[in-house]
Amino acid sequence: MTSYTFLTVHRTSPDAMAAALADVVGVTAAEVDVAEDSDGHRDWTAAVLCHFTDLDGDLALAWDVHVSAGVEPAPPAEAEAARRLAARLGTTVLHPAAGVRPSAYWAATPDGTSTRARVLDGDTDGNTRPVLIVHAVEKPVGPLPGARVERIREAGQDG
Numbered sequence: 001m002t003s004y005t006f007l008t009v010h011r012t013s014p015d016a017m018a019a020a021l022a023d024v025v026g027v028t029a030a031e032v033d034v035a036e037d038s039d040g041h042r043d044w045t046a047a048v049l050c051h052f053t054d055l056d057g058d059l060a061l062a063w064d065v066h067v068s069a070g071v072e073p074a075p076p077a078e079a080e081a082a083r084r085l086a087a088r089l090g091t092t093v094l095h096p097a098a099g100v101r102p103s104a105y106w107a108a109t110p111d112g113t114s115t116r117a118r119v120l121d122g123d124t125d126g127n128t129r130p131v132l133i134v135h136a137v138e139k140p141v142g143p144l145p146g147a148r149v150e151r152i153r154e155a156g157q158d159g
Contacts, residue, residue, distance in 0.1 A: 002075045004065040006082060007105070007119065007132065009143045010091040011060040014052075020088040021048050025067055025075045047071050057122045057131040058144055059094070082108040092143055094119065094134075104152070107134075107141055115139040116152040 012020075018032040025032075025048055033046035042049070047070070053062045067075045075081065078095050086093040086108040094117055097104035107117040116138040122131030134141075136148040 001069045002067040002071075004063070004067075004078050004081055005096055006063040006065065006085065007055070007059045007094040008061045008063065008085075008089070008091050009059060009093075010089075011054070012089055012091065016089065017050060017052065017063070020085050021050060021065065023088055024081050024084045025071060026073060027071060054129050055132050056124075056129045058134040058146065059119070059132045062130070062132075079106060079108070079114065082106070083112060083114065086110045087112065092141055103135075107137060107144075109141060113139065115141065117141075117144075117147070118152055 014034040018029045018034045021032050022029040027047045031047040032050065033043040034050040034052065035042055036052055047068045049066045051064045055062055082093040082095040087110050090110045093108045094105045097106050103118045103120055105117040105119050106114050108114050117134055118136040120133050120135045122133040124131050134144045134147045136150050136152055137144060138152050140149055141147065
């Protein structure tokens, strides 16, 4: 099984998420099940399962994606999948960087650029949704104007 973790800057409909994941993984949209974490109605036999959670702060959605081991050809690596999703959906897609720091991410933009990013938990101030802030990026990312542009050393070299 292949698993992906993505964070997206823009909110995308479940149908658009399913179509984009189908393109990235190489299955039909009918073989992709996308649902909010709280939704108990799932097709557990789908080739691709995607659970999403609404976020507040700089990021709109967290995606937890699982691709069945039977999918052929093999799905792309997480970095490539993030680049393809960004291009397909027209939004910046973040994925975790290798390493021990949970704040280390790579940001893939719709134009094909990848840059390191540092993501921090924000102040919830009573919000029921998780709040994530993109604290810094190594290259400017248009939809993240509040992120500082600086060298980020904690990210792995897998972007």
